[in-house]
Amino acid sequence: MSDDRIQLPSYLDHLPDVAEYFAEIDKRKVVLSIEHLFREFDSPDSPDGKLVALSDITFKVRRNEFISVIGPSGCGKSTLIRVVAGLEDPSAGIVAVDGIPVTGPGADRGMVFQNYTLFPWLTVRKNVLFGPKMKGTRDDKATKAADEWLKLVGLTDFADLYPAQLSGGMKQRVAIARALANDPRILLMDEPFGALDAQTRASMQAHLLRIWAAAGVTVLFITHDLDEAIYLSDRIVVLGARPGRILEVIEVPVSRPRSPDQFLSGHFLATKKRLEELIHRRDNAEPDSDGELMHV
Amino acid sequence: MSAQFKGVISSVPPSEPLARILGVRKPLDAQARFWIGILAFVLPFLAWCAVSYVPFIWHPQVLVVDAGDTRIPGENSYIAVGDRVDLDVVILRNRELDSAHARRVSGDRVNPIYLQAPHAVARAMYTAFTTAPERDGDAWLHESLLQSCKVIFWGFFWSALFGLPLGVLCGTFPFFARLFEPFIDFVRYMPAPVFGALALTVLGLNDAPKITIIFIGTFFQMVLIVSNTTRAVEVSLLHAAQTLGANKRQLVWNVVVPGAVPGLYRDMRILIGWAWTYLVVAELIGEKSGLSAWLYQQQRYRHFDNVYAAIVIIGLVGLITDQFLALLGRYLFPWETGQTGLARALRAMRRALPVARLART
Numbered sequence: 244m245s246d247d248r249i250q251l252p253s254y255l256d257h258l259p260d261v262a263e264y265f266a267e268i269d270k271r272k273v274v275l276s277i278e279h280l281f282r283e284f285d286s287p288d289s290p291d292g293k294l295v296a297l298s299d300i301t302f303k304v305r306r307n308e309f310i311s312v313i314g315p316s317g318c319g320k321s322t323l324i325r326v327v328a329g330l331e332d333p334s335a336g337i338v339a340v341d342g343i344p345v346t347g348p349g350a351d352r353g354m355v356f357q358n359y360t361l362f363p364w365l366t367v368r369k370n371v372l373f374g375p376k377m378k379g380t381r382d383d384k385a386t387k388a389a390d391e392w393l394k395l396v397g398l399t400d401f402a403d404l405y406p407a408q409l410s411g412g413m414k415q416r417v418a419i420a421r422a423l424a425n426d427p428r429i430l431l432m433d434e435p436f437g438a439l440d441a442q443t444r445a446s447m448q449a450h451l452l453r454i455w456a457a458a459g460v461t462v463l464f465i466t467h468d469l470d471e472a473i474y475l476s477d478r479i480v481v482l483g484a485r486p487g488r489i490l491e492v493i494e495v496p497v498s499r500p501r502s503p504d505q506f507l508s509g510h511f512l513a514t515k516k517r518l519e520e521l522i523h524r525r526d527n528a529e530p531d532s533d534g535e536l537m538h539v
Numbered sequence: 540m541s542a543q544f545k546g547v548i549s550s551v552p553p554s555e556p557l558a559r560i561l562g563v564r565k566p567l568d569a570q571a572r573f574w575i576g577i578l579a580f581v582l583p584f585l586a587w588c589a590v591s592y593v594p595f596i597w598h599p600q601v602l603v604v605d606a607g608d609t610r611i612p613g614e615n616s617y618i619a620v621g622d623r624v625d626l627d628v629v630i631l632r633n634r635e636l637d638s639a640h641a642r643r644v645s646g647d648r649v650n651p652i653y654l655q656a657p658h659a660v661a662r663a664m665y666t667a668f669t670t671a672p673e674r675d676g677d678a679w680l681h682e683s684l685l686q687s688c689k690v691i692f693w694g695f696f697w698s699a700l701f702g703l704p705l706g707v708l709c710g711t712f713p714f715f716a717r718l719f720e721p722f723i724d725f726v727r728y729m730p731a732p733v734f735g736a737l738a739l740t741v742l743g744l745n746d747a748p749k750i751t752i753i754f755i756g757t758f759f760q761m762v763l764i765v766s767n768t769t770r771a772v773e774v775s776l777l778h779a780a781q782t783l784g785a786n787k788r789q790l791v792w793n794v795v796v797p798g799a800v801p802g803l804y805r806d807m808r809i810l811i812g813w814a815w816t817y818l819v820v821a822e823l824i825g826e827k828s829g830l831s832a833w834l835y836q837q838q839r840y841r842h843f844d845n846v847y848a849a850i851v852i853i854g855l856v857g858l859i860t861d862q863f864l865a866l867l868g869r870y871l872f873p874w875e876t877g878q879t880g881l882a883r884a885l886r887a888m889r890r891a892l893p894v895a896r897l898a899r900t
Binding site: 350356362407421 | 688775778779780784793800801874875
C-alpha cells in the first residue's frame with residue numbers, strides 16, 4: 244500500500260537560525276506577564292452557577308515578540324485579550340506590563356478590534372491623532388508623528404477622508420496606525436482580519452509584518468486562522484475550550500523573514516498539523532516537548 | 540443605454556413603466572422619484588381646485604344670498620342671509636315658497652368645511668399681512684407670528700438648557716439614569732395643559748405661563764429621548780477610546796458627546812415640532828396671544844380665507860425651517876450621509892469670507 248503522505252519534520256526540530264532566533268528572544272525583557280489568570284462568569288445554566296472562561300493561564304511576552312493566541316470557539320481568547328487590555332477584570336491572577344500589575348485600560352496597551360471601531364466623526368488623520376490628543380501632545384508634533392504613521396500603513400492620500408468612505412482593509416490599517424501612534428508597550432489585536440475577505444486578509448497580513456518590523460512593537464494577536472497564526476507569529480499559545488486553558492505553547496519553526504511561499508514548507512505544514520491536532524482534538528496525538536502524551 | 544452594449548441581444552426585455560414603478564421594494568429611478576414627488580403636492584392641490592371650481596363636486600351646502608320671502612311661514616322659514624344651510628333644507632324651503640308663489644331662496648353652493656378657493660386663499664396670504672386688524676389693539680398677523688415664535692423659542696430654550704445636559708448625563712452614567720428617569724417617566728404622563736391654571740396663578744398674565752406650558756410639554760420627553768440617543772453610542776467606541784488612554788472626562792467629551800450629537804440634532808428637530816403642538820394650548824390660557832389668538836379673531840369675524848391662509852403659512856414656515864435644519868445637519872455632520880463634498884464646499888466658502896479671514900489672524 245503506497246503512502247501518499249508527505250514526510251514532515253517534527254515541529255519541534257528547529258533549524259539553527261530558528262534556534263538562534265528564539266535564544267535571542269529569550270534574552271529580552273519581559274513586556275507582558277500573565278500569571279495564573281482565572282476568569283469566571285455567573286451563569287444560571289451551569290451546575291454550580293459559574294462558568295469558567297479562563298483557567299490558570301500563564302505565559303510571558305517579550306519585547307518585540309509576536310505572539311498569537313489560537314483556539315476553538317469558546318476557548319476564551321477574546322476574554323483573555325480583553326482582560327489584558329483592562330476592559331474586563333480577572334477573577335484571580337496577575338496581568339503585569341513591565342512588572343506593574345494592570346488595573347484598567349490604558350494607552351500602554353493599544354488595541355485593534357475586529358470591527359475597526361474608528362470614530363466616525365473624525366477624519367483618518369484625526370482618528371490617528373486621538374491618542375496623542377488625549378495625552379496632551381502639542382499639535383504640530385502630534386500631526387507630524389501621525390503623518391509618519393499614516394505613511395507607514397500606506398494611507399497618506401486618505402488622511403482627510405472619513406472612515407465611512409474607506410474599505411475594510413483601509414479602516415483596519417487606520418485602526419493599527421491609531422493604536423501605534425500612542426507608542427504602546429504592547430499592541431493587542433483581537434481577530435483584526437476576521438471581518439475581511441480572503442484577499443484583503445492576505446495583503447493585510449503582509450502589511451502587518453512590515454509594520455511590525457518597522458515599528459519594533461510587541462504584538463499579542465488573537466486569531467482562529469491556523470495559517471495566519473503560523474505565518475505571522477514567533478510563538479503560538481494554543482488554548483483549549485471549556486474551560487479555557489493552555490494546551491501548548493508552540494515555537495514556530497519557520498525562519499524569518501516570512502513569505503507566502505513558506506506555506507508549503509515542511510516546518511510550516513508540521514506546525515499546522517500539530518495545531519489541528521490540538522484544536523480539533525484528533526486521537527493520534529504526538530508527545531509534546533516534555534515527553535508526555537497529550538490527552539485529547 | 541450605454542454605447543458599449545448597444546446592439547447586444549438581451550434576455551431582459553425593456554421594462555414597462557407600470558412594472559418599473561410598482562416593483563415590490565424596488566427603488567424608483569431618479570426621474571420617477573422627481574415626477575412622483577411633484578405629483579405628491581400637485582394632486583392635493585388639484586383636488587382642492589376641483590372642490591372649489593367645479594360646481595357639482597362636493598357642494599352640499601348653500602351660502603344664502605337671498606333668503607326669499609321671509610313673510611311666508613313654514614318649517615324652514617328661519618333661513619337668513621349669510622347662513623350656510625344644507626341643500627336639502629333649501630330645496631324644502633323653496634317648495635314652501637313655490638307653493639305660496641313667493642320669491643325663492645338663492646345663494647352660492649359651498650363645501651361644509653368653509654374651504655376657500657385657492658385664489659382666495661392666495662390673495663388672503665397677502666392681504667392677511669397688510670390688512671389692519673378689525674379691532675384697535677388687536678395684533679397684526681406678523682406680530683402674532685413673531686409672538687408665537689418668541690414663546691416657542693423661549694420654551695424650547697429652557698427645555699434644552701436643562702434637558703440636554705440632564706439627558707446626556709443619564710445616557711452616560713447608569714447612576715443618574717436610575718436616579719432621574721423613573722420620576723421623569725412618571726411626570727411625563729401628566730398633560731402639560733393641566734398645569735395651565737396653576738402656571739397662570741403663579742406666574743401671572745404674561746408670557747411666562749405660556750412659556751412654562753411649552754417647557755413642561757417638551758422637557759420631560761426631551762430628557763428621556765436624549766438619554767436614549769446618548770446610550771445608543773456604541774460601547775465599543777468607548778472601549779477603543781479607553782485603550783487610547785482617554786480618562787473619564789475625555790470619554791464623555793470626546794467620545795460620548797460627539798458620537799451622540801448627530802442623533803441629538805435629529806431629536807431636537809423632532810422636539811421643536813412637538814413644541815409647536817403645545818403652542819395653541821399655551822397661547823389660549825390667560826391673555827390670548829400669538830397666532831392662536833389671531834386665528835380665533837379671524838374665525839369670529841368669519842374671515843375663513845385668512846384662517847386657511849394662516850394654516851398654509853404655518854405649514855410653509857415649518858417645512859422651510861425643517862428643510863433648512865436638514866441641510867445644516869448635512870453640513871455639520873458630513874460623515875453621516877457621505878455628503879462630504881457639500882461640507883467641503885461650504886467650508887471652503889466660509890474660509891474665503893473676509894470675516895473668517897479676519898477672525899483667523
